[in-house]
Amino acid sequence: MSKSSFQAQLAFDAQHIWHPYSAMDSKLPVYHVESANGVRMRLSDGRELIDGMSSWWCTLHGYNHPRLNQAISEQLGNMAHVMFGGLTHEPAVRLVEKLVDLTPEGLESVFIADSGSVAVEVAMKMAIQYWNAKGKPAKQRFATLRNGYHGDTMGAMSVCDPVTGMHSLFNSVLAQQFFVSAPPAGFAADCNDQDMQPLQILLEQNHSQIAALILEPVVQGAGGMRFYSPDYLMRARTLCDHYQVLLIADEIATGFGRTGKLFACEHAAICPDIMCVGKSLTGGYLSLAATLTTRAVSDTIDAGNPGVFMHGPTFMGNPLACAAANASIELLIDSNWHQRVMHIEQLLKHWLTPCNELPQVAEVRCLGAIGVIEMKQAVDMATIVPSFVEAGIWVRPFGKLVYLMPAYIINDEDLAQLCQRLTAIVAQLPV
Ligand SMILES: *Cc1c(COP(=O)(O)O)cnc(C)c1O
Numbered sequence: 001m002s003k004s005s006f007q008a009q010l011a012f013d014a015q016h017i018w019h020p021y022s023a024m025d026s027k028l029p030v031y032h033v034e035s036a037n038g039v040r041m042r043l044s045d046g047r048e049l050i051d052g053m054s055s056w057w058c059t060l061h062g063y064n065h066p067r068l069n070q071a072i073s074e075q076l077g078n079m080a081h082v083m084f085g086g087l088t089h090e091p092a093v094r095l096v097e098k099l100v101d102l103t104p105e106g107l108e109s110v111f112i113a114d115s116g117s118v119a120v121e122v123a124m125k126m127a128i129q130y131w132n133a134k135g136k137p138a139k140q141r142f143a144t145l146r147n148g149y150h151g152d153t154m155g156a157m158s159v160c161d162p163v164t165g166m167h168s169l170f171n172s173v174l175a176q177q178f179f180v181s182a183p184p185a186g187f188a189a190d191c192n193d194q195d196m197q198p199l200q201i202l203l204e205q206n207h208s209q210i211a212a213l214i215l216e217p218v219v220q221g222a223g224g225m226r227f228y229s230p231d232y233l234m235r236a237r238t239l240c241d242h243y244q245v246l247l248i249a250d251e252i253a254t255g256f257g258r259t260g261k262l263f264a265c266e267h268a269a270i271c272p273d274i275m276c277v278g279k280s281l282t283g284g285y286l287s288l289a290a291t292l293t294t295r296a297v298s299d300t301i302d303a304g305n306p307g308v309f310m311h312g313p314t315f316m317g318n319p320l321a322c323a324a325a326n327a328s329i330e331l332l333i334d335s336n337w338h339q340r341v342m343h344i345e346q347l348l349k350h351w352l353t354p355c356n357e358l359p360q361v362a363e364v365r366c367l368g369a370i371g372v373i374e375m376k377q378a379v380d381m382a383t384i385v386p387s388f389v390e391a392g393i394w395v396r397p398f399g400k401l402v403y404l405m406p407a408y409i410i411n412d413e414d415l416a417q418l419c420q421r422l423t424a425i426v427a428q429l430p431v
Pocket of ligand 1: 118152222251252278279
C-alpha cells in the first residue's frame with residue numbers, strides 16, 4: 001500500500017469509524033496495520049511491532065498460521081456458509097465433538113454462537129428456560145461478582161460490573177441483577193467461610209428469584225484483570241447446588257489454556273451447569289463462540305414450554321469459522337501447550353516482577369500466559385501507546401492496568417524484548 005493511501009485511510013477512519021470504546025472525534029492514535037505474521041504486526045509505515053495482546057486473548061498460535069490458513073481455504077472451496085436451521089455439516093459436528101470431549105465432563109449439549117456476548121445471552125436464556133420448565137418461572141434474575149465482564153449486549157451488560165459497565169447510563173433497559181463483592185484478590189489467596197458470606201447470604205435471601213450465578217472462573221478479565229482462588233470457585237459451586245441456582249462459567253477469556261489449565265474451571269475441578277467459550281476458539285481468525293450445557297439442562301428445556309430453545313442466529317455454525325476452530329484446537333492439543341504456558345508464566349514472572357519495586361507500580365501478578373502490572377494511577381493512553389509503538393511493541397493498557405497475554409508460540413527472545421521494552425517505559429512514567 002502506498003504511503004499516501006494509508007494516510008488517507010487513517011484520515012477517513014478518524015472521520016467516520018468507531019473503534020472499541022472510542023469517541024468519534026477521538027484524539028487517541030490509531031495505527032494502520034498492513035499485515036501480521038507470527039507474533040509480529042507490520043504497520044503500513046513500515047514499523048514492526050511485537051504483539052503482547054494476542055488481539056485480546058485470541059491469537060494463540062500467532063498470526064498468519066499456515067495450518068489455520070489452509071483449513072479456511074479448504075473449507076472455502078466446499079462452502080463458505082449455509083444456514084443451520086435444518087442443515088448440518090462436518091465442520092460444526094467435528095467442532096462440537098471436540099468441545100464435548102475437552103470441556104469438563106457432563107457438558108454435552110452445545111449451542112454454537114457467533115460472538116462471546118451472544119454466547120452469554122444464550123447461557124442466560126438457557127438458565128431462564130430451564131427454571132421455567134421446572135415450574136419455577138420466578139427464577140429470571142442472575143447473581144454475579146463485582147469486577148466482572150461478560151460482554152456488551154444488553155443481557156450480558158446487566159451482569160457486568162455496574163460501575164465500570166456504566167449501568168447508570170442504561171438504567172431503565174438493563175435487567176436489575178444481584179451483585180456480590182469480588183472474591184479476595186490472589187490466585188493463592190486463602191478463602192474461608194467469611195469470604196463466601198456475601199454470596200451465601202445473597203443466595204439464601206434471593207434464590208427463589210435467581211436462575212444462575214454467572215462468573216469468570218479464576219481470572220476476571222476486562223473488569224480488572226484480577227485473579228482469585230480456585231477454592232472460591234469450588235465453594236461457589238457448592239453454594240449454587242445448595243440453593244438450587246445454576247452455575248454459568250464464562251470461559252470466553254480463560255478458555256484454551258490461557259491460565260495454565262485447558263479451562264480455568266479445572267483449577268477447582270468443578271463442572272459448571274453452563275459454560276461459554278469464545279475469543280481464542282478460532283485461534284483469532286473469525287468470530288465464533290459456543291455455549292455448552294448438561295444433558296439435564298437441555299432435556300429440561302426440551303420438556304418445557306415451548307419445547308425448544310429460543311435462539312437461532314443467522315450465521316449460526318458458520319462453516320468457515322468452525323473449520324478455523326477445528327484447526328486451532330487441533331494445533332493446540334497437538335502442541336506442548338501446557339509446558340509452553342507454564343514456561344511463559346515463569347518468564348513473565350522473571351521479567352515483570354522487578355516492577356514491584358517501582359514507585360509507580362501497585363502490584364505485579366502473573367498467571368499462565370497472563371502478566372499484569374497494576375499501576376497506582378491510570379495511565380495516559382495518548383502518550384503511553386505511542387511510546388510502546390515507538391519501542392516496537394503492541395501493548396494496549398486500560399485504566400491502571402498494563403498487561404501482556406502473548407501468543408503461546410512466542411519465543412524466549414521476543415518475550416524478553418517485549419517485557420524489557422514494556423518495563424523500561426513503565427519505569428519512566430510520572431510517579
Ligand atoms: C470478551 C469477553 C466477552 C464478550 O465477547 P465478545 O466476543 O467481545 O462479544 C464475554 N465474556 C468475557 C469473559 C470476555 O472476556
